[in-house]
Amino acid sequence: MAKLDTGEITKDDIKSYLENYSDFSFELKILAQLTALGLDCTHGGTYEDPITKKTREYDIRGLKSIDLNDDLKFNLYLSVECKNIRPNFPLVLHRTPRTKSEAYLDLIHSDTGRYPGGTFTIDPKYGTRVRLRNSDSPYKANEFVSKSCDQVGKKKSGTYHEVIGTDSDVFEKISQAINSAYDLIATAHYCAERIHNEYDCISIVLPILVVPENRLWTIDYNQSGDILKDPIQNSRASYYIGKAWTIGDFEKGSSSTYGLSHLEVVTPSELDNLISDYLSLQATSSSEEVERYITWHSE
Numbered sequence: 001m002a003k004l005d006t007g008e009i010t011k012d013d014i015k016s017y018l019e020n021y022s023d024f025s026f027e028l029k030i031l032a033q034l035t036a037l038g039l040d041c042t043h044g045g046t047y048e049d050p051i052t053k054k055t056r057e058y059d060i061r062g063l064k065s066i067d068l069n070d071d072l073k074f075n076l077y078l079s080v081e082c083k084n085i086r087p088n089f090p091l092v093l094h095r096t097p098r099t100k101s102e103a104y105l106d107l108i109h110s111d112t113g114r115y116p117g118g119t120f121t122i123d124p125k126y127g128t129r130v131r132l133r134n135s136d137s138p139y140k141a142n143e144f145v146s147k148s149c150d151q152v153g154k155k156k157s158g159t160y161h162e163v164i165g166t167d168s169d170v171f172e173k174i175s176q177a178i179n180s181a182y183d184l185i186a187t188a189h190y191c192a193e194r195i196h197n198e199y200d201c202i203s204i205v206l207p208i209l210v211v212p213e214n215r216l217w218t219i220d221y222n223q224s225g226d227i228l229k230d231p232i233q234n235s236r237a238s239y240y241i242g243k244a245w246t247i248g249d250f251e252k253g254s255s256s257t258y259g260l261s262h263l264e265v266v267t268p269s270e271l272d273n274l275i276s277d278y279l280s281l282q283a284t285s286s287s288e289e290v291e292r293y294i295t296w297h298s299e
Contacts, residue, residue: 127189
């Protein structure tokens with residue numbers, strides 16, 4: 001830690017910190033924005049990390065639920081982490097073309113086990129995976145996707161300024177968004193049971209990292225590692241994570257494995273569009289094609 005100045009901290013110093021550097025103040029602004037978009041949000045709760053089993057704190061969780069018809073709900077669950085990156089230490093995302101195997105999005109179908117007519121003749125199947133690919137997926141092959149990140153700044157070394165980079169702080173936030181999503185996937189897996197088997201549920205769980213305006217940069221490479229163009233400022237970029245979580249009781253036949261293919265990195269100005277894009281997937285979720293997929297290909 002850098003040596004602190006001995007001068008007294010004033011009210012104006014604290015106000016400047018809160019306005020420019022505080023993660024908490026930034027979280028509250030994002031919370032207000034999500035709430036204004038009609039999401040039910042919780043802020044600053046705790047969860048058990050599924051990897052370390054330690055209690056950790058999340059920034060924001062959000063839910064938007066839409067009745068598609070009398071028997072089906074669409075749920076968008078958000079696992080949101082906020083990082084108030086300073087202007088002298090922006091985030092740079094390194095991107096390559098997305099491969100065909102990375103171009104997917106998993107839906108979670110939670111089944112009441114009810115046959116047409118409302119009669120329960122089988123036990124609820126809880127959750128099953130429905131994987132969207134190709135034209136159904138928002139993630140297309142050959143589009144640029146982030147694979148690595150750095151925060152880039154300058155460090156004074158004698159009379160020179162050395163450009164340095166690190167990913168530790170941001171990657172910690174990315175990891176929290178991914179690990180916090182485990183609880184949301186479990187909630188989606190048991191959604192039909194938790195609403196008393198009145199509806200089937202189609203759910204999407206999306207991890208998000210929010211950073212301030214003008215502090216997100218992207219740089220694109222080809223598969224050989226050649227830089228294709230100069231870095232550009234961006235307001236939104238997808239980050240491939242390829243994480244999978246298994247939920248449920250395997251021995252009782254009620255478990256499924258769900259992939260979190262991507263995390264979205266976004267600035268506040270683009271957050272509305274991101275949510276709107278994912279809410280538009282409700283049309284895909286209620287389509288006859290997906291219903292047929294659920295019937296014949298759910299895992």
